Amino acid sequence: MNHKLYLKTLSIALIGLLSGCAIGPDYQKPNTIQTADFKEGEGWKLATPKIGIMPEKWWSLYEDNELNQLQERLLGANQNLAQYEAKYRQALALVKGARAAYFPTITADVNAKKSQQGKGNSVTKTYDIGPSASWEIDVWGKIRRQVESANADAQASFADLAAAKLSLQSELAQTYFQLRIMDIQQKLLDDTVLAYQKSLSLTENQYNAGLVVKSDMTQAxxxxxxxxxxxxxxxxxxxQLEHAIAILIGEAPANFSIKPTYIVPELPGIPSILPSQLLERRPDIAGAEQQVISANAQIGVAKAAWFPDLTLSAGAGYSSNSFSHWVESPNRYWSLGPQFAMxxxxxxxxxxxxxxxxxxYDEKVANYRQTVLNGFKEVEDYLIQLSTLQQEAVVQQEAVDSAKESLRLITNQYEAGLIDYLNVASTQTSALTTERTQITLLGNQLTTSVKLIAAIGGGWTTAELDKD
Incomplete structure (x- = not known):
């Protein structure tokens, strides 16, 4: 058989071998517990948001320009996010490295050596030059499974990046709203201090005039x-909140400040989803599934080790004992052949x-199922928390109205000389506490709404995986 016929026969055999299926189990999505609806989602369904679906920039629901600008700065400068982006690039490089195994490795060799066999024999000179190639034929699909695993790992890394991004965006929004609530609290306290200063001045004048006892003045x-x-x-x-925001957007606290404002966003309507949609929206769930895919492919890689490896090697070049006649036709050689190793x-x-x-694989499946359950729990928790806070806010408004009316009546009685200042001070404290509680409730509503948005995945979907 001449070498051309040999090559043709070998090629046909290789094509037949490569047409086989990859060894090991093909991926099947693990079953998870499903529910038709969220237990605490009744009020959510009745909400009528301005939009029907969650925007990618979900924080735009709050219509706060300052928050919008901070979120953009976070994406460009947060160093924790930069770490996840670097990890994702590493994972992509590993995919490229795994795919390189599909192709032959080609090297070029140049050798010049002297050798002697036995004492007294002449020294032999040998000169070799030429390329060589080796190619592992993926007979059993081991390389395909390795690539499948590496690709799933990269997708999991991308999902980790998305999850980190969502977590940081959520943290920034919550911290920002807490800061704005502090602005409202500060204004309330500053206004209250001014009112109390006037009360103290009035009480001091009354004491100097002998109209009230000293205890009224000291109480004021x-x-x-x-x-x-x-x-x-x-x-x-x-x-502290301002410092935290500075770090989130990659700034030194000394170089960053936010001007106070006494207007906070209204609580937005949040587009509702079904429990089944949660699997497609949360990046941590998507990442957990990609880990299952990777582990499933690794079973095929491990199983392929029981079967022989087929490597095709080829070489050509010139070999001579004379440097002057090294690269000449009579000194040309070639070699080609398969090698089985088992x-x-x-x-x-x-x-x-x-x-x-x-x-x-079993570990990753269990982790995936637990991640799904944790996702359901988070959504249920924030739904009931938001609903409860909304009910509390209604009752708290009634408490504020009642406290203000009580303070008005008590103040009138004090000015009429019917009661001492201790009653006024007690009522003032109660009124201030109810107003501060009302402001705190507003902040809790805003931060809980952010947590709920993050729990349903923000504006992310698994379609993002296909982009990369």
Whole structure:
């Protein structure tokens, strides 16, 4: 058989071998617990948001320009996010490396050596030059499974990046709203301090005129100083929140500040979803599934180790004992042929690796199912929390109205000389507490709405995986 016929026969055989299926199980999506609807979602269904679906930039629902600008800065400068982006690039490089195994490896060799066999024999000179190639034929689909696994790992890394992005965006929005609530609290306390200063001045004048006892004056002063201390503490809390925002957007706290404002966004309508849609919206769930896909492919890789590897090697070049006649036709050579290699005994190593691969798969399936359950729980938790806060806000508004009316009546009685200042101070404290509680409830509603949006995946969907 001449070498051309040999090459043709070998090529036909290789095509037949490569047409086979990849060894190991093909991926099937694991079953998960499903429900028709969310238990705590009744009020959610009745909500009528301005839009029917969640926008990719979900924070735009709050219609706050300052928040919009901060979110853009976060995407470009947050260093935790930069770490996840770098990890994703690493995963993509590993995919490229895995795919390289589909192709032959070609090298070029140049050798010049001297050798001697036996003492007294002449020294032999040998000169070799020429390329060589080796190609592992993917007979059993091992390389295909390795590529499948690497690609799934890259998709999981991309999902991790998306999850980190969503988490940081959520953290930024929550911190921003907490800061704005501190602004409202600060204004309330500053206004209250001014009112208490006027009350103290009036009480001092009344005391000097002999109209009230000294305890009324000291009580008014105590009330003022206590409220001033609260106002100072609010400044400290706001500064901490401002520092946290600076870090989130990649700034040093010393170089960053946000001007106070006394307007907070209204609570937006949040587009509702079904539990079945949650699997397509949360990046952590998508990432967990990609880990299952990768582990499933690794079972095929482990199983392929029981079968022989087929490597096709080829070489050509010139070999001569004379440098001057090195590269001449008579000194030309070539070689081509397959090589089968198979492990006959390894003390159970391959078997243990296969068992390990199956166990890793089971672990990833369990992790995927638990991630789905955790997702359901988070949505249910934030739905009931948001609903409860909305009910509390209605009742708290009634409490604020009642406290203001009570303060008006008590103040009138004090000015008429019917009661002492202790009653006024007690009522003032109660009124201030109810107003501060109302503001805190507003902040809790805003931050919980952000948590709910993050729990349903923000504006992300699994379609994002196909883009990369």
């Amino acid at each position: 002063k105590t009330q003022l100083k206590s409220t001033q201390a609260q106002a100072i503490d609010i400044k400290y809390q706001r500064a 492990t006959l005994f390894d003390g159970g190593l391959i078997s243990s690796r296969y068992t390990q691969a199956e166990a890793v």
